[in-house]
Amino acid sequence: xxxxxxxxxxxxxxxxxxxxxxxxxxxxxxxxxxxxxxxxxxxxxxxxxxxxxxxxxxxxxxxxxxxxxxxxxxxx
Numbered sequence: 001x002x003x004x005x006x007x008x009x010x011x012x013x014x015x016x017x018x019x020x021x022x023x024x025x026x027x028x029x030x031x032x033x034x035x036x037x038x039x040x041x042x043x044x045x046x047x048x049x050x051x052x053x054x055x056x057x058x059x060x061x062x063x064x065x066x067x068x069x070x071x072x073x074x075x076x
Contacts, residue, residue, distance in 0.1 A: 014045055017037075017042070017045075021042075021046075028042055
């Protein structure tokens with residue numbers, strides 16, 4: 001039995017697949033079937049993308065108060 005070759009996705013293709021799931025709401029199972037991916041590979045790529053992304057920092061003061069309620073009560 002011949003060993004199956006690994007598919008190589010370009011750096012442009014990897015986020016495109018993740019975007020289909022997050023923006024177009026395509027189920028992971030459908031994407032895995034379409035691109036012949038294992039779900040673990042999809043989730044590994046997703047985790048890697050989120051780890052590289054910069055953290056979102058809220059700028060709204062009321063949101064800051066909900067995140068750190070002790071800071072707003074001590075200021076009053």
